Amino acid sequence: MKTLLKTAVMTAAAAGFLGAATLPAAALDDPGPAAYSAALKGKKVMLVPLSMGFDLAQGWTAFLKREIDAFGGTLETRDPNWSAEAGAQAITEAISSAEKPDVLIVMSPDLNSYSKLLKKAQQAGIYVILVDNPANFKADVYTGSDWTQLGRLEAEAVVKGCGEGSSKKIGLVQGDQVNATSLFQYAGIMEVLAKYPDFQVVAKPDSNWDATTSRNVTTTMLQQNPDICGIIDFWDGDATGAAAAIRDAGKQDQVYLVTTGGGEKTADCDRLEDGTYDAVVMTDLAHESSDMVAMIKYLLQGGQAPGTSSAYLYTLLKATTKADLTPGTCWDLQALQAAAK
């Protein structure tokens, strides 16, 4: 009897609860999805990197496409193929076209080339996100590396890599003297090295981002300073040249090579694994892309006019060595592209 009563009470309670949950369903309708969809559906995002031909640009595209497709927007990319003029033309056309993009994501070739154009884009009602390369322009948001910090991390890595008993002579293979990434990286490196007065920079040639030039200047650097203990090359796109010079000189064990890159598997992790590089300061592509996506969603829903705010969303940077490698350290461009298809 007691059991029966208990069951009856529980059944009634359950029925009442269920009834309460199902009846006023309309009142609990989440307003979010409708607002989200209204703000984002059909919106057009355009990505203008320096070139579509390198790992980061292809990685961003894969990430962005997945997210933008999901909210019903469209992603378009333009490939200036390392030409500032072609990039400027793509941006100009985007601003003046009838089907203007709502968000423009731009990787600037240097501090100044696009500044005026991007201001014009904001005046035309387009949100501008700067990615990875800083420029003298108040973008709605900058996502990417803090290049000074990146330089600091490289310098710390090379100081650690050289160690106490070494010659404490360091060589730099810079990119060029106009790109913000090269200039800020240099500033960061020198800032840290000032803290280690017994370390000295013995040479700092430019590679002009070219691997053959990097190899030639590194060969000379190693011959001039045979006891060099560490080299920082400013980009993994040309550091293969510095690595070749070190390999040719038979100094892999003596020279600690640090560079920076987008964290792509074949470009960075495989090279750490096989000892080409000793440390790579990597960009966390997934987080960087997520920051971009978050800002696209936020700006398009926020209703503020383009150019109102400007924020820096720096991606977390880390100097990775062979010892830190895990299967998830790098991202795999081929896998990412296969998944996006």
Place this chain on the structure above:
Amino acid sequence: MGFLGSLNQERIVFAIAVAIFVIAALTLPGFFTADNLVAIVRSVSVLGILALGMAVIVIGRGIDLSMVAVMAMSVAWYLQMLGNGMSDGAALGLALAGVVVIGFANGFLVAYAEVPAIFVTLASASFVYGLVRSQLIGSDAVPVPPGHWVAELGALRLADVPVEVFVFAGLALAAFVFLRFTKWGRYVYYAGDNPAAARNVGMPVRPMLVLRYVLSSLVAFAAGILTAGSLQSMNTRVVNSTQLYDIVLVTVIGGIGLAGGKGGVRNVLIGAALIGIMLNAMTILDIPLLYQNLIKSAILLAAIIFDGVLNPRDEQTAQQGDI
């Protein structure tokens, strides 16, 4: 005027090269060492190989602006095919076939359609780059598969001297023998000096033209293989770099006239020596790249002006089409 009159661009550039070499050897520590001298030759080997191909074309009164594009894109395509798992023989065969087709098309358009070489090769450079970059390879840089013979070639040393140096020396000798001692080599000069007269006396001017463009494409492919071997990858960004101008610079600075019919392998070697010594010395001095370019161009300009003053253009033999 006796001594000054004997100076021509070749001798001026040679004198400048020697002067810089002596000054650098005396003042720069570590310049005049065996290792550094090897490094100098190596740094201009690939450039020199390309310049040899260009020299044969220029002497025959032409120019091949597609060399860098052919070099980078053919090798990148080859490596991409290997990366996709194609057998080495098939991939190499396809890449070589592609290179020959481009050279043949260049030569055919110049020789038979009579389109100026500068336009034909400028267009084919863009075509080759665009086609390969958009259709055949996935990204700017294509790595050499680990353990492949291209990588092993790049690591090859004979008596501590990198293999590029021997290839450069071998090709220089081959080009010298071809231009100096073979019938077709001599024809290159005649056809370059006066194509109409060469044709009138019965030389196969047009087929030879086609052959030269095929040769320069093959030379470009060889240079590309050496570059890829040394760097373990082929970065197609070099197509946008100033390498093409450097090739023309090395070719003409030693005294090969762009008007054709003049010069030889010696001029290329002198040009390559000057550029190699200069770049090496400036790198040792840690001069920034912007200044290096400025100094390089100033020396080139000085050599050309000096030559122009000492050997003024002869209006009687100046040819239409002189650049």
